Amino acid sequence: MKFTEKNLSAIRGGAFCLIFVCLFASATRAQMKMHAINVGQAEAVLLEFPAHAVLIDAGGEDTFEAAAQNRFRRHLIEYLDAFFARRTDLNQTLHSVIVSHPHKDHTKNLRAIFERYTVRHFIEGGGAVNASGMDDVRAIRNIVAEKSIAYHRIYAREVKRPSFLRDWSAELLSGSQAELKFLSAGRRCNDENNGSLVLRVAYRGKSFLFIGDAEVDDKEGRNPGCGGLLNRLLNDEAAFPALLDADVLKVGHHGSRNGTSEAFLQKVTPKFAVLSAGVPATRSRNTFHAWFFGHPNEIVVKLLEENIAETRAPVNITTMTKPRTLIESRPLDKAIYCTCWDGDIVFTVDADGNLPAPATSN
Numbered sequence: 001m002k003f004t005e006k007n008l009s010a011i012r013g014g015a016f017c018l019i020f021v022c023l024f025a026s027a028t029r030a031q032m033k034m035h036a037i038n039v040g041q042a043e044a045v046l047l048e049f050p051a052h053a054v055l056i057d058a059g060g061e062d063t064f065e066a067a068a069q070n071r072f073r074r075h076l077i078e079y080l081d082a083f084f085a086r087r088t089d090l091n092q093t094l095h096s097v098i099v100s101h102p103h104k105d106h107t108k109n110l111r112a113i114f115e116r117y118t119v120r121h122f123i124e125g126g127g128a129v130n131a132s133g134m135d136d137v138r139a140i141r142n143i144v145a146e147k148s149i150a151y152h153r154i155y156a157r158e159v160k161r162p163s164f165l166r167d168w169s170a171e172l173l174s175g176s177q178a179e180l181k182f183l184s185a186g187r188r189c190n191d192e193n194n195g196s197l198v199l200r201v202a203y204r205g206k207s208f209l210f211i212g213d214a215e216v217d218d219k220e221g222r223n224p225g226c227g228g229l230l231n232r233l234l235n236d237e238a239a240f241p242a243l244l245d246a247d248v249l250k251v252g253h254h255g256s257r258n259g260t261s262e263a264f265l266q267k268v269t270p271k272f273a274v275l276s277a278g279v280p281a282t283r284s285r286n287t288f289h290a291w292f293f294g295h296p297n298e299i300v301v302k303l304l305e306e307n308i309a310e311t312r313a314p315v316n317i318t319t320m321t322k323p324r325t326l327i328e329s330r331p332l333d334k335a336i337y338c339t340c341w342d343g344d345i346v347f348t349v350d351a352d353g354n355l356p357a358p359a360t361s362n
């Protein structure tokens with residue numbers, strides 16, 4: 001082909017378009033999203049970074065439908081399929097799957113995830129053999145061994161070591177400019193909730209805190225545990241209290257009465273709070289739903305309202321004062337979000353480090 005002036009200008013135009021498309025694509029990717037996926041009385045959070053995706057927990061409320069028909073499992077898979085259809089650059093690959101603790105509401109759909117997508121790292125904190133989600137975790141340990149997936153069983157006593165998960169963190173930092181740091185990990189507690197993995201994520205000056213089902217205290221009752229994880233997180237010697245400050249707090253234990261304390265909230269000073277819980281008014285014939293557990297708890301939601309200044313578009317919420325008793329219905333205008341009121345919840349930190357109110361599906 002002869003390079004006439006017309007051809008050259010077409011080539012220049014094409015090159016400009018290519019550069020423009022590349023710039024546009026990288027601008028839309030120079031952001032982080034946190035997706036709290038609505039899996040009912042359970043938890044599954046997808047972290048979307050410029051070059052990686054990380055899944056924290058793969059739970060789903062038990063609806064007594066056959067596994068493949070379970071509407072929360074279907075929703076989780078459809079959500080992730082749509083995510084990977086948009087992020088074709090990720091090649092159906094989750095950089096990491098993290099299990100906060102081995103309770104069924106956090107592990108139920110793990111196997112479906114590992115069967116459907118490529119996973120590079122599996123991170124868990126162990127737990128008692130009879131923990132409700134341990135059969136799911138054991139199944140994944142087998143898959144991990146078969147497929148040579150990197151496996152990390154992490155414990156609280158290790159998190160302060162300089163070498164702790166160094167290569168793993170470095171990969172996410174260099175590829176996605178995301179800082180992921182565990183503030184606590186497995187603790188061999190009687191109550192697995194207090195052995196939850198606690199993860200802090202920072203991206204372009206904004207931060208997110210994931211505390212699993214951490215509780216205030218577990219020293220009461222006939223089977224005392226190893227101490228409340230929330231209190232431990234406030235302890236300088238055991239953890240990193242200076243790193244608790246976060247813009248988004250994924251509230252502990254589905255908004256349970258024992259999953260939030262004033263002292264903890266005053267340390268975190270969240271701008272936004274997110275709860276993952278089922279709809280209390282919906283009861284299935286098994287016992288694993290929000291009404292049975294009393295989630296989200298009215299006292300906890302009130303405490304969050306007192307400690308969060310940011311407002312949200314008003315919404316009518318349903319909370320509970322006690323398990324299996326009273327249901328309260330009332331308006332809310334503080335920046336507290338729940339999968340039980342909002343459906344799927346998506347926070348975005350843009351390329352300039354802005355963190356506006358999340359998008360919700362309801």
Ligand SMILES: [Zn+2]
Nearest residue numbers: 103105106213
């Ligand atoms: Zn849970």
Ligand SMILES: [Zn+2]
Nearest residue numbers: 101103193213
């Ligand atoms: Zn739990």
